[in-house]
Amino acid sequence: NAGVTQTPKFQVLKTGQSMTLQCAQDMNHNSMYWYRQDPGMGLRLIYYSASEGTTDKGEVPNGYNVSRLNKREFSLRLESAAPSQTSVYFCASSERGLTEAFFGQGTRLTVV
Amino acid sequence: KQEVTQIPAALSVPEGENLVLNCSFTDSAIYNLQWFRQDPGKGLTSLLLIQSSQREQTSGRLNASLDKSSGRSTLYIAASQPGDSATYLCGGNDMRFGAGTRLTVKP
Numbered sequence: 001n002a003g004v005t006q007t008p009k010f011q012v013l014k015t016g017q018s019m020t021l022q023c024a025q026d027m028n029h030n031s032m033y034w035y036r037q038d039p040g041m042g043l044r045l046i047y048y049s050a051s052e053g054t055t056d057k058g059e060v061p062n063g064y065n066v067s068r069l070n071k072r073e074f075s076l077r078l079e080s081a082a083p084s085q086t087s088v089y090f091c092a093s094s095e096r097g098l099t100e101a102f103f104g105q106g107t108r109l110t111v112v
Numbered sequence: 113k114q115e116v117t118q119i120p121a122a123l124s125v126p127e128g129e130n131l132v133l134n135c136s137f138t139d140s141a142i143y144n145l146q147w148f149r150q151d152p153g154k155g156l157t158s159l160l161l162i163q164s165s166q167r168e169q170t171s172g173r174l175n176a177s178l179d180k181s182s183g184r185s186t187l188y189i190a191a192s193q194p195g196d197s198a199t200y201l202c203g204g205n206d207m208r209f210g211a212g213t214r215l216t217v218k219p
Contacts, residue, residue: 004155033207042211043201090155097205101146103156 002026006091006104013081013111021076021107023091031096032074034058034066036087037106043090049074050096081111114139118202118210126218129192133213135185135202142204145178145185150199150212159200160187192217 007022025032033048035058045058049068063085065077074093078085088108094101115138125131135145143164148156160169160176162185168177175188185202194217203209 031207040211043203043209045208048207092156092207094207097207098144100158100161101203101207102158103148105155106153 003102004091004093004104006089006107008107009105010108011110013078013109015082015111017081018077018079019081019109020078021089021091021109022073023075023104024073025091025093025102026072027093027102028071029093029095029099029102030071031094032068033092033094033101034064034074034076035090035092036060036085037090038087046076046089081109083111085109086111114142114204114206114208116202116204116208116210118200118213120213121211122214122216124216124218125192127192127194129217130188130190131192131215133187133189133200133215135187135210137183137185137202137204139204139206140180140183142180142206144205145176146203147174147176147185147187148201148203150201152198156201189215194219 004025030051034046035043047066049055052071067075088106091104117136146161147159162169162178173190178185199212199214201212
């Protein structure tokens, strides 16, 4: 049982480059989430998708876009990476917040 | 908007000590609360999920309580071990999290 899988695990980008972080869950959860985690800042919600076909902004959405490709997959896109987006990114899923939430292992992104 | 606060930010205890981690939240409409553990460089691992109707959940040496009226949850760790060293985070059903408590258990 894989749970929540994130790819890639590590990435280095140059300022201005674009990339997409992938997330897939195999628990048939309706809700999926993207966070960034910075030292001393805790987990900050970037975007979430309450169900397939819907997406909503979280606390820090600027500079990011998301796509809920299907029930399993939720991707996060950086169109023009900036050094301020250097962070560890986590994807999570749950059943509309009613059940136990599961997290991926994270993507460590460095923008130089 | 839900705000979650965890105190203390860091805690260091000797092995064998019992300890309590605190989590405060502002929205009493919360209907569940979850405690997670995060090891350095890793993702979050679920420890306990407390439904508002339950008030308490236990797993091994861990016991978590939830008091909606006061906006507080506590995680009690009995007979702490060096392997318990990690950052502990709490979050509600809206998936907003505190910054965590970094626990160090010294042998």
